[in-house]
Amino acid sequence: xxxxxxxxxxxxxxxxxxxxxDRVDLERIRRFAxxxxxxxxxxxxxxxxxxxxxxxxxxxxxxxxxxxxALVAEALGYHAAPAPFLxxxxxxxxxxxxxxxxxxxxxxxxxxxxxxxxxxxxxxxARADAGVxxxxxxxxxKALFVTDYPAxxxxxxxxxxxxxxxxxxxxxxxxxxxxxxxxxxPTGELTLKGVRAEPVSDDPAVLGRLLDVTRVMLxxxxxxxAQAMLDKxxxxxxxxxxxxxxxxxxxAVKHMCAEMAADxxxxxxxxxxxxHALDHLPEEAQVTACHTKAHLxxxxxxxxxxxxxxxxxxxxxxxxxxHYWFKRIGYNRQLLGTxxxxxxxxxxxxxxxx
Numbered sequence: 424x425x426x427x428x429x430x431x432x433x434x435x436x437x438x439x440x441x442x443x444x445d446r447v448d449l450e451r452i453r454r455f456a457x458x459x460x461x462x463x464x465x466x467x468x469x470x471x472x473x474x475x476x477x478x479x480x481x482x483x484x485x486x487x488x489x490x491x492x493a494l495v496a497e498a499l500g501y502h503a504a505p506a507p508f509l510x511x512x513x514x515x516x517x518x519x520x521x522x523x524x525x526x527x528x529x530x531x532x533x534x535x536x537x538x539x540x541x542x543x544x545x546x547x548x549a550r551a552d553a554g555v556x557x558x559x560x561x562x563x564x565k566a567l568f569v570t571d572y573p574a575x576x577x578x579x580x581x582x583x584x585x586x587x588x589x590x591x592x593x594x595x596x597x598x599x600x601x602x603x604x605x606x607x608x609p610t611g612e613l614t615l616k617g618v619r620a621e622p623v624s625d626d627p628a629v630l631g632r633l634l635d636v637t638r639v640m641l642x643x644x645x646x647x648x649a650q651a652m653l654d655k656x657x658x659x660x661x662x663x664x665x666x667x668x669x670x671x672x673x674x675a676v677k678h679m680c681a682e683m684a685a686d687x688x689x690x691x692x693x694x695x696x697x698x699h700a701l702d703h704l705p706e707e708a709q710v711t712a713c714h715t716k717a718h719l720x721x722x723x724x725x726x727x728x729x730x731x732x733x734x735x736x737x738x739x740x741x742x743x744x745x746h747y748w749f750k751r752i753g754y755n756r757q758l759l760g761t762x763x764x765x766x767x768x769x770x771x772x773x774x775x776x777x
Contacts, residue, residue: 426696428494436494442471443502449744452503456606456747461505468506469535477516482529484516489636493643493698500647500755503747505607510541510571510578513640518578518586518633524621525588528576540574540591541637542566542613546584546630547759555615557581560622562589562615568758572600572611579613579620584627587620594618605754607747632701635712638759639697642712642719645755646690648748649723652730653683655745659734670733679729686722693718713769717762723752 428436446464455461468474476492478484492513499508515532519525531537544567545554555564566579577589589596595618601610624630657680660671670676697715700707727749731738738745760768770776 426692426699428695432491432494435491436498438471439468439473439495439498440501442467443498443504447502447504449747452505452607452744452747455505459609461507464504465506465535473506473508474512474535475533476512478529478533479516479520482520482526482533484529484533488698489639489701490695490698493639493694496640496643497647497650497694500644500751501651503607503648503651503751507538507540507571507574509637509640510574511538514541514543514578514633514637515539515576517636518623518629519588522588522621522623525623528588537576538571538574540569540571540577540611540613542569542577542589543580543586543630543633543637544568544759545582546580547634548761548764555579555581557583557585557587560619561617562587562620563617564615566613566615568601568603569598569611569613570608570758572609573598577613578623578633579615580630583625584630585625586623586630586633588623589613589615589618589620593620603754604750607751608754631709634759635708636701638712638716638765639694639701641755641758642697642716643694645719645723645752646687646694648752648755649683649687649690649719649726652726652745652748652752653680653687655743655748656680656683656730656733659737663735676733679733683726683729686725690719690722709772710769713760713765713772716760717765717769720756720762724756727752 446467472485473495475484476487480486499506511532516529519529528537532539550567553565553567555562555566562579575591579587579589595616597614598611601612603610660676661669663670693715697711700711731745731749734743737743
């Protein structure tokens with residue numbers, strides 16, 4: 424079987440890549456890290472139709488597939504672009520499609536005028552001081568590491584596997600920003616006290632699918648970030664000279680770059696297949712998503728470390744800004760399950776362990 428991108432998918436990736444190349448340089452990333460304002464970038468992406476990718480056509484969206492979204496996630500990771508993609512453009516359309524009460528919200532999401540945060544971290548790994556309980560139609564508890572923060576609405580998972588839509592302005596909702604290593608994507612903490620929410624689903628399988636999709640998107644983001652770090656390392660090695668020779672001519676540096684390239688290249692097909700499985704191979708989706716995110720986390724960690732070493736002492740300074748990609752890869756590794764946790768989950772799904 425020949426498996427590759429269609430002409431339309433290639434054009435989508437190229438268009439998003441060109442837009443981000445023009446708009447998201449290192450200085451723009453630094454400004455976002457200081458002021459957190461991404462309105463101009465998100466508006467431009469909205470004009471390209473990115474928030475509408477997975478929104479059904481009936482709600483004013485484009486109605487494309489998860490593979491298309493994964494291509495956008497890879498481009499965003501490559502440029503370390505600040506954008507509310509994971510919750511707003513991916514999780515919200517998948518979770519809220521077909522929910523009558525959310526039709527207007529999905530239309531606003533497609534237009535780029537509404538943002539939806541994602542508060543499902545506790546479903547991937549329970550924490551002693553966090554978790555949301557649903558009782559008598561009200562939510563109480565705390566959700567940590569909420570992505571796409573701040574938002575107009577939040578998708579919140581409860582302890583029993585249910586999913587709820589919470590308005591940020593609802594009575595009993597309080598939130599605050601959390602400081603993480605990744606300054607390119609703001610993260611928050613959500614506290615709920617008897618909050619009335621719109622029920623999305625009480626079926627744990629729906630939450631499970633949402634986890635699978637978002638994990639594949641994080642893997643795609645890591646793939647893009649790792650590719651960017653490799654490209655930066657190769658470019659630097661061609662320019663930096665020692666003993667009157669570019670360091671790219673040194674065997675040790677050649678081997679480092681070749682090993683990074685060899686590790687990254689198979690990951691692209693792995694991410695594509697995992698994204699394809701989300702829509703077309705549901706029986707494989709969970710295991711493939713777990714293994715894909717786990718493997719990309721390991722490869723990303725190796726590439727981030729090695730690419731920084733190729734730059735020598737310069738790689739650890741703010742001058743080159745490598746740390747934005749390095750930390751983004753590290754944050755992706757932890758969010759929604761570490762490699763160890765994901766491999767254990769995949770083993771349980773295959774009934775290989777209790």
